Amino acid sequence: MSSGILLVDKPQGITSHDVVARTRRLAGTRRVGHAGTLDPMATGLLILGVNASTRLLTYVVGLDKEYLATIRLGSTTTTDDAEGDLVNTASPDAVSAASEAAIAAGVHALTGAISQVPSSVSAIKVDGKRAYALVRSGEEVVLKSRPVTVSSFDVLERRDAAGTIDLDVRVVCSSGTYIRALARDLGSALGIGGHLTALRRTRIGPFDIADASRLAELDVAASLLPPAAAASALFPPVALTEAQAVDLGHGKRVDAAGLGDLDEPGPDGLYAAVAPNNHLVGLLRITDGVAKSAVNFPPDEATDAAGGPGA
Structure with missing residues (x-):
């Protein structure tokens, strides 16, 4: 393979x-x-x-990631989503009093650079154990807040029913952002509680x-x-000559001037180095006009049935 x-x-x-x-x-x-x-x-x-x-x-x-989700306002659960047990339910009058303006203000407050407390049933480790495992064993878990960025938080549709408001939303956010926590915090800000009922990731x-x-x-x-296509989507690609591909593959340095006109580097200052046969040689970094492989990428190898990097 x-x-x-x-x-x-x-x-x-x-x-x-x-x-x-x-x-x-x-x-x-x-x-x-x-x-x-x-x-x-x-x-x-x-x-x-x-x-x-x-x-x-x-x-x-x-x-960064993009999600489509449904937030149900009017009740809270133990997991901040539909899989948890119901904890609190707001009165129908309180729910129906949640105006468009109040919801918009709550959404705006959760947009941009914010501090977010992850859900207690997240996979974050506490003293070496997953938070969700501690919660399931009966322990109370309070996680520390962390900075995240919510670039977009858009309400696409609102549906009102007896005692509930369902909001279909689109969220673009930094890695580590919990959409369940956004639902929880929006409901809390409105004073009626909230949790997530649907979540779909549409982009990474x-x-x-x-x-x-x-x-x-x-x-x-x-x-x-293919590796070259994947890496070129993540980092600006650099088309190598055969000689440059061999040198970089062997850990040698290459004069960056011989690489032609280059775009600005990608994250961590990296480029995707691609050989003439479209093989990904590796990820290279340029320092003081000299290119060196930061991560070598070996040729396709035979299937390793014994093991390897896992999930």
Whole structure:
């Protein structure tokens, strides 16, 4: 099995690791990992790396993300989403009193650079244990707030019912932002409570759900995005000569002047170094006019059934 990146549309009701396990069987290799976990309730874009391309996942995890979600105002749950037990329910009069202006103000306050307390049932580790595991064992968990950026928080539609308001929203945010927490905090600000009832991830950085394969129909070999294409979506590509490709692959430095006109570097000052045969040589960094490989990318290797980078 070749190396590459897979864009998968995760269905509801299974974990991200379930997707990895199925892909391992389909690909015939243990060397499959994923970037950016989705809860079982959530659907949408999950990015997998196969074989050597698992090393590219490091550069995917921190990218900005886009979600479509439904927030239900009027009640809170133990998990801040529909999978938890109901905790509090506001009176129908209080819910119906939530005006468009009040909701808009609450959304605006949660847009931009904000401080967010993650949901207590998140995968964040507390004293070496996952927060959700501690909550399930009966412990009370209070996580520290953390800075996140919500670039866009748009209300697409509002639906009123007896005692509830459902908001369909679109959120673009930095890595580490919890959409469940946005639902919780919006409901709290309005004084009526809120939780998430639906969540779909539609984009991670340059990768879009429109290009993803449904898990039930996944053909790994046909769906693999080659390493050079994946890396070139993450970083500005540099077309190497054969000699430059050999030198960089062997850890030698190359005069940056011989690389032609270059765009501004990508995150961490990196470029995607691509050989004439469209093989990804690696990720290179230029310092003082000299290019050097920061991450070597080996040629496709035989399937490693014994193990490798996992989820």
